[in-house]
Amino acid sequence: MKFNKHYILVLICITVLEGFSQEILTKEDALVITLENNFGIQIAKNNLEIAKNNSSIYNTRYLPSVALSSGANFRRDNQTITRQDGSATSIDAAITKSYNSSVNLNYTLFDGLGRKYNYQQLKETYNLSALQARETIENTYFQLFTAYFQIARFSENKNNLEEALQISKTRLQRATYQYEYGQSTQLALLNAKVDVNNDSIALMSAVQLLSSAKRGLNFVLGVEKELDYEVETQVHFNSLLNFEDLHQKALLQNTTLKQNEKNIAISDFNIKINKANYLPSLGLNTSYGWNMSENPATSFLAGSTSNGLNAGLNLSWNLFDGGLNKTRVSNAKIARENQQIALEQQKLNIKNTLKNTWDNYQNQLFILQAQEANVLTTKNNFERTQAQYQLGQVTSIEFRQAQINFINSKTAFNNAKFDAKLIEIQLLQLSGDILNVQF
Structure with missing residues (x-):
């Protein structure tokens, strides 16, 4: 009986090892x-x-396009102006500055x-x-x-x-x-x-x-x-x-x-x-903009500032291509x-x-x-x-x-x-x- 127990134990171990080997x-x-x-x-x-x-x-x-744009310009030059009465003014190194910014929206209403x-x-x-x-x-x-x-x-x-x-x-x-x-x-x-x-x-x-x-x-x-x-x-x-x-x-x-x-x-x-x-096709375009400028003495205006809304519709129809x-x-x-x-x-x-x-x-x-x-x-x-x-x-x-x-x-x-x-x-x-x- 002791031999049989050992035999069964060895057989079980061999079976388990074979299971892990493959x-x-x-x-x-x-x-x-x-x-x-x-x-x-x-x-x-x-x-x-x-x-x-x-x-x-x-x-x-289907969605509109929105774009933001802005810019600044600087100008430095010598200027001479002559008025209607014959008087003249000359300025060396006249400086002109301008700034702008705008938001633009474009949308196709019908195509x-x-x-x-x-x-x-x-x-x-x-x-x-x-x-x-x-x-x-x-x-x-x-x-x-x-x-x-x-x-x-x-x-x-x-x-x-x-x-x-x-x-x-x-x-x-x-x-x-x-x-x-x-x-x-x-x-x-x-x-x-x-x-x-x-x-x-x-x-x-x-x-x-x-x-x-x-x-x-x-x-x-x-x-x-x-x-x-x-x-x-x-x-x-x-x-x-x-x-x-x-x-x-x-x-x-x-x-x-x-x-x-x-x-x-x-x-x-x-x-x-x-x-x-x-x-x-019918399209809508609108923008809101801001502009400012600083002018030298030779200009009629010393400066200006503007802002506002612009909107418009555009219609196009290709009648014959x-x-x-x-x-x-x-x-x-x-x-x-x-x-x-x-x-x-x-x-x-x-x-x-x-x-x-x-x-x-x-x-x-x-x-x-x-x-x-x-x-x-x-x-x-x-x-x-x-x-x-x-x-x-x-x-x-x-x-x-x-x-x-x-x-x-x-x-x-x-x-x-x-x-x-x-x-x-x-x-x-x-x-x-x-x-x-x-x-």
Whole structure:
């Protein structure tokens, strides 16, 4: 009993140490890190902030402009004046001083509604920037989970190859003992050594692929992490709707389509802005000023001071500009028509892409089921062959073939599983649902 207690204690310590030696990077943690540190998302957030500033009322000419000006002048010169009666006066170093200060306000009372449409266009431009930021986040989601599930794929493939190598090493050990005791030929021993070497090479290649995939994930995360972390390898498939439901979702939520719709709205306002130039504009200008001057003896006035309010209205109407504005309006209408054509083209493109991806997804799910059945079959075959090999009823070549079939079927099932998941992510991105589901 004492031995058992010590054994259990050692086992617990080993388990705890293994838990600390490998960090598990969950999908939720990876998503949080990415949203905080990804370079593309940071740039998209800054661009959205710029668009927000541009759509402010301060960028629309709705507010008046106010300016303060002031100045002082000093003049020192020699002056000679001659009066009507013929008398003259001369002053050397005559000094003239003047001071002024004013507050000026200018405001456009009416500009043909161009300012109103421009403000609405800026709002739509901000909405377009928000959609562009969302598209960046969606693309980053796709990159993140593609890289994450790629690591999970390579991790499971590596585990399969480690298992294969361990089986080959056990077989080599058995072949060595049999050869030493004269129960087997050297050919069987050499075959076992070759298989161990081949399995070792395959494992090293898998480890290299796994390390490269982790570096790719680190780039998406926007951090520099050590490569000794593990990821979750469980795959959960979402309950997707049928194709027609996904298509309807795409028409309503797809980010690319929403951007095209915003471009049409911006084009509509661009037409209205150019048409506003056909109407007159009315402006108000007013100022409050103060002026003071000090004059030499040669001046009629020794000095003067004035202050007061000035106000005025100005009306301008460009009756004919040679047809320039007419051309701008025509071009704006054509640009709007092009945006509508681009929208219809994008709708058809997304429908075709969605259909192809949906068919590929259904096919991949069938392959996944078939590969799962293959794993059960090859596992059963390998276990029986292994038992017969240990009894000397099958050759090492037959055993090796059963082993290869089993490992290949597990790898094929593993690849089919993650291929299906990556296609599912594509469907979610096309339908605009990628930000709304759990992976």
